[in-house]
Amino acid sequence: MLDAIQPVAALFDPAPREFVRLVSWPEMASDLRPRSRRQIEVDEQGFWIQYAPEEPLGRIGPDGLKFATYTHGAELICCGVDGAWLRTRNPSPRDISRMPDRPPQQEPKSTLLHVDRNGTMTTIPVDGIVWHTQAEEGTLFVSVHHEPWARVLVDYGDTPPPSGGDRYRVVWANSGLSVRLDTPHPNALMRPEHIATTWSKDTSYAQDYADETYNEAHLRKRAVGHGVRWHWGRRARGDKHTIVRAYADTGTGPELLWANDISDRRVMLGTAEHHRAWLLTRGSTRSGGRTRLEVWDADAQSVSTVSAIDDIDISAHRWPLRPKPVDHDSYAQWCVTFFDGTRFADQVSDVRAELVGDWPDGVVELTYRHIAYPGLFIRSRVGIYDALGRKRQEPFDWILTALLEQAGTHAYPSASLAVDGVLYA
Secondary structure (H helix, E strand, C coil): CCCCCCCCCCCECCCEEEEEEEEECCCCCCCCCCCCCCCEEEECCEEEEEEECCEEEEECCCCCEEECCCCCCEEEEECCCCCEEEEEEEECCEEEEEECCCCCCCCCCEEEEEECCCCEEEEEEEEEEEEEEECCCCCCEEEEEEEEEEEECCCCCCCCCCCCCCCEEEEEEEEEEEEEECCCCCEEEEECCCCCCCCCCCCCCCCCCCCEEEECCCHHHHEECCEEEEEEEEEECCCCEEEEEEEEECCCEEEEEEEEECCCCCEEEEECCCEEEEEEEEECHHCCCCEEEEEEEECCCCEEEEEHHCCCCCHHHHHCCCCCCHHHHHHHHHHHHCCCCCCCCCEEEEEEEEEECCCCCEEEEEEEECCCCCEEEEEEEEECECCCECCCCCCCCCHHHHHHHHHHHCCCCCCCHCCEEEEEC
């Protein structure tokens, strides 16, 4: 189980469901990167991690970082039985010409990269121009442009066309190639001669990332173990109940083994081993928003919570802190002044701010009243340093927007969870 920010993972023994030890790789990256850019691909012996395409590709095993390799800007897309696959980023030229028969500027060829578990990198020629890749349940799908090509007239719509006559853009033929990930990688990806290989593939499920409804086709809401498939999601938009289903993966047709509902919680992530699923779930804001690691057993039809994650101390495995800012005192006071008295929503009043703690974990603590919670104070915390102890680079306007939305939608814990007249949001 990986930490959301820091370079550390917790290893669990699946049989007794017990925490074993921590493994970390603080030498892997020198700076923080947005989590949206971090790519992680897991296999049976470890996992591959890349914090951004310009960062190295790392191989992490049970004992930590095995090696890291320069990828020439290629991006991790998936892994197979013998290594990781990466996609090179070759920008396509804006191929527009005044001549309708001018050949394309780009050759209909490209490459993928493969890195084996010892760090050896291999260039894999591709018969066509790679424009999309997607891995799904043991197969890497590669969409390519290839010959024949044609030029079509550019339609500028309501925009005035450029002077000098018509313009023509290149349109290629398209095909789909596929690579099995449970076999050794091929030396090249070739299309059968004069045949466009395509597949009927619905990718609509991958488009709506905000949709939490139950959808068995969605990659983010399923996990496949040995003989059992797990699916989860909300019954409908806005529904507070999450349904989890386990099917016997017989190959002939799905056989429902178990279906169970959980109230006021949603599944954030999940993985599966044998007939069990390990699900990371989070409670709703009104229930306190607590995150839990749960083990779902399809054979016993039981759910257990792994409480060990609450006691794991990763402080010795974090990235090294940057030096304490020399202007910490004045910066912290500026942050307090920024929030103190700021009525960020019509529903709140009596907003007060104070600094709690010191660098690097100090936060600005906001205390305020809300018209929907009479007799109570609501308390929120705003971090003023990042995980490396640096001052936040982004302005606080987005935090005010988040506080505004929270106040407007009453997205606070239940008033029954208040302690001594204070509700901690």
